[in-house]
Amino acid sequence: LSIEKWLLDRKLRSKKTIAILIDPDKWSKEVLFFLKNGNKNHLPDFFLVGGSLLSSNALESTVLDLQTLGKPVILFPGNSMQVTSHADAILFMSLLSGRNPDFLIGQQVQAAYQVRESNLEAIPLGYILIESGVTTSVQYISNTVPIPSNKNDIAISTSIAGELLGMRAFYLEAGSGAKNSVPNTMIKGVKENVDGLLFVGGGIRDISTVDDKFRAGADIVVIGTAFENNPNFLEELYQYKEQYNATKKSSHL
Ligand code: 1GP
Numbered sequence: 001l002s003i004e005k006w007l008l009d010r011k012l013r014s015k016k017t018i019a020i021l022i023d024p025d026k027w028s029k030e031v032l033f034f035l036k037n038g039n040k041n042h043l044p045d046f047f048l049v050g051g052s053l054l055s056s057n058a059l060e061s062t063v064l065d066l067q068t069l070g071k072p073v074i075l076f077p078g079n080s081m082q083v084t085s086h087a088d089a090i091l092f093m094s095l096l097s098g099r100n101p102d103f104l105i106g107q108q109v110q111a112a113y114q115v116r117e118s119n120l121e122a123i124p125l126g127y128i129l130i131e132s133g134v135t136t137s138v139q140y141i142s143n144t145v146p147i148p149s150n151k152n153d154i155a156i157s158t159s160i161a162g163e164l165l166g167m168r169a170f171y172l173e174a175g176s177g178a179k180n181s182v183p184n185t186m187i188k189g190v191k192e193n194v195d196g197l198l199f200v201g202g203g204i205r206d207i208s209t210v211d212d213k214f215r216a217g218a219d220i221v222v223i224g225t226a227f228e229n230n231p232n233f234l235e236e237l238y239q240y241k242e243q244y245n246a247t248k249k250s251s252h253l
Contacts, residue, residue: 003046003072003089004123004168007197010045011219014248018210018237020044021076021176021201021224022066023051024058032065034231042234043071048222049087050076052137052176060084075120078141080110085118092122093171096158097129098144125169125199126162128155128190130182132203136175149180152189163194170194174202176224181209184216191217207240214244 001009010017035043047066049059063086066073075082075090083090092115095103115122129138129146139146147154159170172182172190181203191198200213201222213221226233 003074003121004197006072007220011197015245016214016218016241016248017045017220018241019046019048019074019199019220019222020227020234021048021050021222022062023176023224023228024049024054024062025051025056026228027058027062027065029065031231032068035069039235039238040070042238043069044223044234044237045220046072046074048074048076048091050078050082052078052141054078054082060086063087074123077107077111078138080107080114083111083114083118083120085120087120089121089123090115091125091127091169091171093125093127094162094167095129095142095144096126096162097147097155098142100142100144103142103144123169123197124167125171126159126165126167126196127171127173128158128162129173129175130155130186130202132174132181133179134175134177136178136202138173138175146175149183149186152183152186155186156189156193159190159194163196167196169197169199171199171201171222172218173199176202178203181213184212187213187216187218207236210237210240211244 049063059082063073063084072088075087131146131149174182182200197219199220200218205226210221
């Protein structure tokens with residue numbers, strides 16, 4: 001079963017999915033030890049690995065460490081250099097909210113041969129950056145202007161354009177460490193207008209916000225900073241998800 005099919009199958013069954021974003025610069029054997037020796041049920045559904053700017057050469061070793069946990073590992077590359085065949089799949093993304101040709105298609109051209117040769121499963125994804133109250137790394141590094149957070153129509157048009165171009169997944173991104181997460185009404189609007197897998201991330205730090213994003217229509221909620229600050233957050237996420245998926249199941253009966 002491909003990763004994309006697996007995610008789509010979860011979406012069809014209204015099962016919510018939680019991903020933890022690992023920044024290789026912040027990865028350590030201590031975190032690996034924590035994840036390996038903790039309750040296996042608490043592990044997220046999958047890991048995303050990547051970052052706007054990597055200052056160490058730790059991408060490959062981080063992916064290899066994560067592979068020992070038995071969960072899918074998906075690359076979430078900040079640029080064409082963040083490709084390794086040791087992952088299970090790659091979000092092959094274009095920064096659709098921006099008007100910087102390098103992040104719309106330039107980096108993708110640079111990475112294309114390597115992605116094809118690595119046999120990584122590529123999931124074509126429209127990456128949509130939303131203004132979040134602070135200048136995030138992705139905004140600065142990509143040299144793009146995010147979509148204003150009150151402009152739902154622009155976010156919706158952007159995602160429809162991505163779908164018409166053949167993209168099968170979308171990522172509404174406030175940026176790591178965002179002050180404000182992506183507004184719920186915007187998530188709802190995008191969800192109503194495109195069919196693809198909907199990732200939502202950036203600035204999501206507590207369970208009630210996770211719940212809001214799922215109820216608004218996110219299929220996959222991505223958590224980065226909150227896990228870095230407190231790895232025990234995984235247990236809360238697990239308990240929440242179990243409860244949510246159980247009530248969804250019973251409401252279908
Ligand atoms: C960033 O959406 C992710 O790409 C995660 O953001 O670090 O704010 O959780 P946080």
